[in-house]
Amino acid sequence: SAVISQKPSRDICQRGTSLTIQCQVDSQVTMMFWYRQQPGQSLTLIATANQGSEATYESGFVIDKFPISRPNLTFSTLTVSNMSPEDSSIYLCSVEAPFTGELFFGEGSRLTVL
Amino acid sequence: GENVEQHPSTLSVQEGDSAVIKCTYSDSASNYFPWYKQELGKGPQLIIDIRSNVGEKKDQRIAVTLNKTAKHFSLHITETQPEDSAVYFCAASTTDSWGKLQFGAGTQVVVTP
Numbered sequence: 770s771a772v773i774s775q776k777p778s779r780d781i782c783q784r785g786t787s788l789t790i791q792c793q794v795d796s797q798v799t800m801m802f803w804y805r806q807q808p809g810q811s812l813t814l815i816a817t818a819n820q821g822s823e824a825t826y827e828s829g830f831v832i833d834k835f836p837i838s839r840p841n842l843t844f845s846t847l848t849v850s851n852m853s854p855e856d857s858s859i860y861l862c863s864v865e866a867p868f869t870g871e872l873f874f875g876e877g878s879r880l881t882v883l
Numbered sequence: 884g885e886n887v888e889q890h891p892s893t894l895s896v897q898e899g900d901s902a903v904i905k906c907t908y909s910d911s912a913s914n915y916f917p918w919y920k921q922e923l924g925k926g927p928q929l930i931i932d933i934r935s936n937v938g939e940k941k942d943q944r945i946a947v948t949l950n951k952t953a954k955h956f957s958l959h960i961t962e963t964q965p966e967d968s969a970v971y972f973c974a975a976s977t978t979d980s981w982g983k984l985q986f987g988a989g990t991q992v993v994v995t996p
Contacts, residue, residue, distance in 0.1 A: 773926075800980075800982050811986045812972065812984070812986045813986075814983055827983075865981055865982035870978075870982070871917070871932065871981075872982045874926040874928075
């Protein structure tokens, strides 16, 4: 399985600010995904990030709020813009293994918005 | 779209007993069903998965069964140990995009010594 590193691991942010989360993978992968896990809840897919193309967002998530970059096959960023307390969540980067389709997750970035 | 329901929400078992978690799905096109274990403060860890061309899969103390007709699948943990205590999530997706998982609500498993 791939080793996925996320930064920051946790942060406390002020309302109205933006934060960029970085995801680094130790091997080249085509498919990367960003998920959100609200406190005590399940995981919800935010968007699919493929290298060389615009991210594809799921219903309820928009590019202005969650801009994503995917500059190469080992790296992606997710920005949470103009944060409010409702954005307090764990944001998880995940990668899909080629051929098997297994999805592996990073340890997550825990954001608290005050 | 797909809807995955998971039961129970909490499960307390005595060490050495078995634990069973059940999930149902709505989309007949779903054909990939992974299970994840999430320990406190960590990301989800893939523990086992099953595809729709298989009815059962086993890996040591963990097994998963799939009933395509009834659209449900289950996780079985035998001889539970305290380190099995965690939140377990079932999920479903299709071949078109395995990584676009629809997750169940999760089951908090507590194994008491």
